Amino acid sequence: MLSALPDAIGILLSFEGLSVLVLGTVLGIVLGAMPGIGSTVAVAIVLPFTLTMSQAPAIILLLAVYAGSVYGGSIAAILINTPGTPQSAATCLDGYPMAKRGDAGLALGWATIASVIGGLASAVVLIFAAPQLAAVALEFGPIETFALILLGMTCIVSVSTGSVVKGLMAGMIGIFLSTVGGDPILGEMRFTFDNWQLFAGFNLLAVVIGVFALSEVFVRASAPVSKVSELVAFKGIVLPGWSLWKGRLRNLGKSVLIGNVIGVLPGTGAATAAFISYAEGRRSSPNRERFGKGEPDGIVSSEAANNAVTGGALVPTMALGIPGDAITAVMLATLTLHGITPGPKLVDDNPTLIAAIFAGFFIINLLLLPLGMLLSRVAAPILRVREAFMMTAIVILCALGIYFVRGNPFDLLVMGGAGLVGFLLRRQGFPMAPLVIGMVLGPTLELTLRQGLILTDGSFLAFFTGHPIALVLALAALLALSLPLLRVLRAGKTHE
Amino acid sequence: MFFPRIILILWIGLNVIALLQTLLKPEDAGGIASWVRISVVVLAALIYVNLIGSEGFFIPSVIFALICLPALGIRSPAIVAVFAVAVPGALVLLFNHSLGMPLPTSRFTHLF
Numbered sequence: 001m002l003s004a005l006p007d008a009i010g011i012l013l014s015f016e017g018l019s020v021l022v023l024g025t026v027l028g029i030v031l032g033a034m035p036g037i038g039s040t041v042a043v044a045i046v047l048p049f050t051l052t053m054s055q056a057p058a059i060i061l062l063l064a065v066y067a068g069s070v071y072g073g074s075i076a077a078i079l080i081n082t083p084g085t086p087q088s089a090a091t092c093l094d095g096y097p098m099a100k101r102g103d104a105g106l107a108l109g110w111a112t113i114a115s116v117i118g119g120l121a122s123a124v125v126l127i128f129a130a131p132q133l134a135a136v137a138l139e140f141g142p143i144e145t146f147a148l149i150l151l152g153m154t155c156i157v158s159v160s161t162g163s164v165v166k167g168l169m170a171g172m173i174g175i176f177l178s179t180v181g182g183d184p185i186l187g188e189m190r191f192t193f194d195n196w197q198l199f200a201g202f203n204l205l206a207v208v209i210g211v212f213a214l215s216e217v218f219v220r221a222s223a224p225v226s227k228v229s230e231l232v233a234f235k236g237i238v239l240p241g242w243s244l245w246k247g248r249l250r251n252l253g254k255s256v257l258i259g260n261v262i263g264v265l266p267g268t269g270a271a272t273a274a275f276i277s278y279a280e281g282r283r284s285s286p287n288r289e290r291f292g293k294g295e296p297d298g299i300v301s302s303e304a305a306n307n308a309v310t311g312g313a314l315v316p317t318m319a320l321g322i323p324g325d326a327i328t329a330v331m332l333a334t335l336t337l338h339g340i341t342p343g344p345k346l347v348d349d350n351p352t353l354i355a356a357i358f359a360g361f362f363i364i365n366l367l368l369l370p371l372g373m374l375l376s377r378v379a380a381p382i383l384r385v386r387e388a389f390m391m392t393a394i395v396i397l398c399a400l401g402i403y404f405v406r407g408n409p410f411d412l413l414v415m416g417g418a419g420l421v422g423f424l425l426r427r428q429g430f431p432m433a434p435l436v437i438g439m440v441l442g443p444t445l446e447l448t449l450r451q452g453l454i455l456t457d458g459s460f461l462a463f464f465t466g467h468p469i470a471l472v473l474a475l476a477a478l479l480a481l482s483l484p485l486l487r488v489l490r491a492g493k494t495h496e
Numbered sequence: 497m498f499f500p501r502i503i504l505i506l507w508i509g510l511n512v513i514a515l516l517q518t519l520l521k522p523e524d525a526g527g528i529a530s531w532v533r534i535s536v537v538v539l540a541a542l543i544y545v546n547l548i549g550s551e552g553f554f555i556p557s558v559i560f561a562l563i564c565l566p567a568l569g570i571r572s573p574a575i576v577a578v579f580a581v582a583v584p585g586a587l588v589l590l591f592n593h594s595l596g597m598p599l600p601t602s603r604f605t606h607l608f
Binding site for chain 2: 389428
């Protein structure tokens with residue numbers, strides 16, 4: 001991959017490369033700062049517009065929106081006590097009290113520095129860990145790949161928010177949707193009802209936008225109308241001086257480590273990392289009694305960890321083709337839409353693209369500092385915009401984005417249907433990430449299963465008796481699936 | 497149909513477990529704040545995405561915004577009207593006339 005670095009740098013330093021780096025980070029910060037949009041919706045809104053770009057700039061733009069939105073969430077958390085993204089919920093606990101006592105600029109300064117350091121550290125982890133992991137998986141045949149995807153899917157649904165069963169059901173719906181269209185081995189049409197629009201299956205992009213962005217609008221329309229939050233006095237970011245960092249570097253390092261480790265685990269997410277890091281910070285900080293009252297260590301714990309997750313979550317996505325959360329599932333969908341097959345061969349088959357993504361991700365995190373300082377003053381008034389305007393604009397932008405890609409009105413109907421189904425499922429507690437992951441990984445799961453069955457003369461048992469790696473991966477999948485069930489049973493016994 | 501059949505069998509099994517869970521411990525899906533609001537927004541959005549192909553981007557977008565904004569609590573007619581025309585108008589200007597990437601136009605004029 002190192003040999004591809006000069007070409008990758010060339011892509012990043014081109015006009016298109018530099019534009020997407022800056023534009024993506026700007027969009028990410030602004031969209032992330034708007035309460036109610038969140039990282040997944042932000043990435044989903046921008047996704048259709050990347051399809052006219054070449055592969056590397058498209059992925060880099062989405063990465064910039066992702067990293068920018070995680071940071072942008074802290075602006076709303078600190079200035080109006082409403083996290084722009086769920087990842088920034090823990091930042092409210094100390095960020096807002098600090099802002100209320102007149103130090104909003106300094107609170108955002110702590111958040112900015114912690115975010116940049118967390119993001120840069122995670123970029124380093126991504127650069128070194130992903131190729132190593134991919135090298136291990138490179139020798140995988142169809143049977144091992146099948147077991148790997150099985151593990152990825154069980155990991156993600158088993159840590160789904162809410163019910164494990166509902167997570168699995170959503171995953172199954174996603175896999176089933178991916179079977180609509182041509183059979184990958186025999187070529188016969190399945191579930192198309194002689195409608196030629198379905199011969200190539202459901203448009204993945206339309207489903208992704210529908211279940212994430214459009215259903216979010218419906219969910220918000222079903223909730224009480226929110227009032228415009230009160231903005232605290234803010235005159236721009238004030239970076240904390242070196243002397244103020246004394247005694248806090250240990251907490252920063254620990255938070256970065258927590259974020260990176262949790263990020264690599266599929267399905268855990270930045271919000272969990274931020275709260276675990278915050279709890280650890282409160283336990284071990286010398287200033288623990290000031291936590292919750294505007295303590296900088298609280299802001300540092302949350303922001304360093306949630307930004308450190310971003311690179312970590314990309315490790316299994318890039319190395320194995322297994323998305324770690326909803327956002328990386330959207331990233332994976334983007335790769336598929338650009339004609340790149342996600343999986344263990346991703347790094348080996350696309351060295352320039354991967355090198356550009358890694359280097360680009362590092363630069364994006366560097367850009368957070370100047371752009372964050374510049375944009376926080378612009379983003380602050382946006383926080384007062386009524387939710388109704390954002391929701392209406394999201395629907396219009398989603399429709400525009402979906403039509404823009406293929407000019408096919410049928411895709412708009414798929415998006416509308418996915419939005420409605422997504423809304424109904426979300427109301428019943430079904431998580432949407434497993435559905436998208438099922439739809440993205442479903443075709444590879446089916447293909448590898450059927451290739452494996454051809455290799456073993458139709459014996460599914462032979463998948464595991466003759467393939468030790470597949471056996472280990474399958475056992476890990478079983479463990480990942482049974483652990484949450486055991487937790488539920490244990491919780492039931494404790495209540496008794 | 498081999499693979500979809502496996503998926504459907506697993507899905508039915510999971511449905512049975514989910515049904516048993518619900519029977520043993522009923523869940524509350526949470527109330528809807530306003531049935532009128534959610535019905536208007538969902539219907540407007542579904543009709544809107546259905547109309548873009550035949551009526552173009554601009555006119556359905558304006559009508560959608562005119563319906564959706566009051567439903568979501570914006571009471572000032574002037575603000576609703578300005579937003580409803582300005583946002584789709586700006587997007588049409590940007591895509592059709594600046595970027596040269598034509599959005600669908602209506603049956604009334606080729607301009608929008």
